[in-house]
Amino acid sequence: MASNPMDQFKVEPIFQGPKIGPFDLTFTNASLWMVITAAAVILFMGMTMRGKLIPGRLQSMGELSYEFIADMLKETTGPEAVKWFPYVFTIFFFILFANLIGMNPYAFTTTSHIAVTAALAVFTILAVIVAGIWKNGLKWFKIFAPAGLPIIMYPIIIPIEIISFLSRPVTLAVRLFANMTAGHVMLKLFAIFIAYLVGKGAVTGVAAIVPILGTVGIVALEFLVAALQAFVFAILTCVYLNDVYHVDHH
Amino acid sequence: MAEEKLPAGEAAAGGMPQFDFSTFASQITWLIITFGILYFILATMILPKIGNTISNRHNRIADDLDTASRMQREAEEAEVAYERVLADAKAKAHNVAESTRASINEEIEREITAADAEAAAQALKSEAKIADVRREALSNIDAIARDAASDIVKKFIGKAPTAAQLKKILGG
Numbered sequence: 001m002a003s004n005p006m007d008q009f010k011v012e013p014i015f016q017g018p019k020i021g022p023f024d025l026t027f028t029n030a031s032l033w034m035v036i037t038a039a040a041v042i043l044f045m046g047m048t049m050r051g052k053l054i055p056g057r058l059q060s061m062g063e064l065s066y067e068f069i070a071d072m073l074k075e076t077t078g079p080e081a082v083k084w085f086p087y088v089f090t091i092f093f094f095i096l097f098a099n100l101i102g103m104n105p106y107a108f109t110t111t112s113h114i115a116v117t118a119a120l121a122v123f124t125i126l127a128v129i130v131a132g133i134w135k136n137g138l139k140w141f142k143i144f145a146p147a148g149l150p151i152i153m154y155p156i157i158i159p160i161e162i163i164s165f166l167s168r169p170v171t172l173a174v175r176l177f178a179n180m181t182a183g184h185v186m187l188k189l190f191a192i193f194i195a196y197l198v199g200k201g202a203v204t205g206v207a208a209i210v211p212i213l214g215t216v217g218i219v220a221l222e223f224l225v226a227a228l229q230a231f232v233f234a235i236l237t238c239v240y241l242n243d244v245y246h247v248d249h250h
Numbered sequence: 251m252a253e254e255k256l257p258a259g260e261a262a263a264g265g266m267p268q269f270d271f272s273t274f275a276s277q278i279t280w281l282i283i284t285f286g287i288l289y290f291i292l293a294t295m296i297l298p299k300i301g302n303t304i305s306n307r308h309n310r311i312a313d314d315l316d317t318a319s320r321m322q323r324e325a326e327e328a329e330v331a332y333e334r335v336l337a338d339a340k341a342k343a344h345n346v347a348e349s350t351r352a353s354i355n356e357e358i359e360r361e362i363t364a365a366d367a368e369a370a371a372q373a374l375k376s377e378a379k380i381a382d383v384r385r386e387a388l389s390n391i392d393a394i395a396r397d398a399a400s401d402i403v404k405k406f407i408g409k410a411p412t413a414a415q416l417k418k419i420l421g422g
Contacts, residue, residue, distance in 0.1 A: 027276075038288040066300045
């Protein structure tokens with residue numbers, strides 16, 4: 001019996017792959033579930049792009065997804081950020097599908113790994129830095145020096161702004177990783193507790209109803225968290241993209 | 251084979267596979283591959299298609315709304331024109347009725363006048379005839395009276411008076 005609640009996070013190679021520079025092509029269960037996640041998003045969106053004038057149910061789902069992310073980006077970042085739309089869309093749906101697929105029994109939750117969430121956070125923050133400098137030149141660094149402050153405040157404010165900027169990828173990564181990991185650990189603990197109570201005998205077996213109800217509640221909560229964390233990651237990506245376009249309003 | 255590769259890192263991570271750094275390179279490599287492919291397919295194939303569909307529908311709806319409002323405007327204009335034509339026709343009909351009534355009245359008036367005149371002429375003629383008749387009648391009375399007187403005298407004296415005598419007596 002897998003009684004260690006951490007076993008579900010184990011990354012195990014399915015077949016070894018070559019290492020190219022810093023990259024390692026070893027195909028693990030994590031890789032497998034990333035491929036499944038990407039394939040599921042492509043399948044879902046592919047099925048919904050029928051292009052009919054009057055959409056059916058499936059097409060409506062795809063169009064609602066499209067407009068949901070488009071509106072979020074437009075309202076949070078502004079209409080000029082429209083070229084980031086595919087990126088925000090990919091971020092949201094990759095994380096959403098990874099989280100939801102991870103809710104299935106025996107599935108591996110790729111977003112419960114700090115390596116994956118940190119890489120996603122780094123994608124976002126690198127995109128902000130590169131696009132910001134590309135678009136504004138060195139003026140982009142003004143985001144660290146808010147306008148309208150007395151000069152004497154700058155020695156204090158600028159380090160604070162830099163630290164706050166650098167903490168963005170950390171919080172992005174840790175928030176998603178911690179939420180997914182904590183939820184799955186909690187589910188596993190409750191499940192192990194059920195098995196333990198049932199195994200101990202009839203009287204405690206009846207008492208197992210308590211962790212069973214707890215598990216049901218946590219499953220519902222975890223579905224909420226799965227969608228919410230994808231949304232939080234995507235909307236924070238939009239918020240951070242603001243720094244590319246609104247250097248002066250910082 | 252999995253166990254022989256990973257335990258060292260796992261032990262170092264204190265039991266949390268998430269901090270087994272030996273798996274990081276593989277995870278990040280595969281994340282870049284899968285995320286990159288997903289991004290590419292979404293950005294180049296799926297999302298533009300969905301965006302097109304949505305904007306086509308928006309355009310179509312906007313067009314249809316335009317057409318609808320144009321048609322409504324035309325209908326309103328047609329109604330105004332109809333109202334105007336109807337009002338014109340009503341006014342015209344009223345005029346016709348008025349003028350017809352006036353002309354009929356005039357004709358009646360004329361006929362009455364003519365009839366009155368004719369009646370008056372007829373009356374005048376009749377009065378003249380009556381006067382003639384009366385005069386004639388009156389002149390005959392003398393002769394009748396003379397005849398009657400002559401007859402009466404003849405009865406009394408057996409001999410008719412002469413005309414001169416009668417004339418003298420009656421003062422005729």
